[in-house]
Amino acid sequence: GAGVSQSPSNKVTEKGKDVELRCDPISGHTALYWYRQSLGQGLEFLIYFQGNSAPDKSGLPSDRFSAERTGGSVSTLTIQRTQQEDSAVYLCASSPGGGLWTQYFGPGTRLLVL
């Protein structure tokens, strides 16, 4: 079956521009996560959605970062007024929820801010 997909695969932008990153989770998965991975580093938790509950936004590094999940499925991570330090790979993952928290990852979006 289809896995988690993310688009675009790569994004190059200029400092100060806004970017939108998209995640399509596995169908039926109620939980969705966004992570950021800087070069040679581990994954940094950004945000978590579970069903219709209020998202856990505790990992968002600044108010320039926001995320939505429409209809309990597709999610968009938006970074406003991008900075060079935002350059990283942004990974999305989904899980079936309900305490089953093995996470299934998408291939990521590699963001480069010039």
Next chain:
Amino acid sequence: SQQGEEDPQALSIQEGENATMNCSYKTSINNLQWYRQNSGRGLVHLILIRSNEREKHSGRLRVTLDTSKKSSSLLITASRAADTASYFCATDEGGSNYKLTFGKGTLLTVNP
């Protein structure tokens, strides 16, 4: 502070040898997971071990968990060049049932 710190940071071995990677964590956990990442892209779940388990096997993978030492190890036996990847452990923070904290990973290189 970072949960789930792996060591070594990098490991280079020959095909056929065994590879052992370690992970230490700081707070109590319910579960610990190991993931693999190729070429800085998406992670693939390898194995999950619960806090009441001490050892678990999956194919050529063997995971141990010592909750008294707050540590886990991942052993890959009879390594192959295709095992070359970064390996991460992930733990739940203080018993969270959804939030995983990842370490910085071990980069394993298996030379043919």
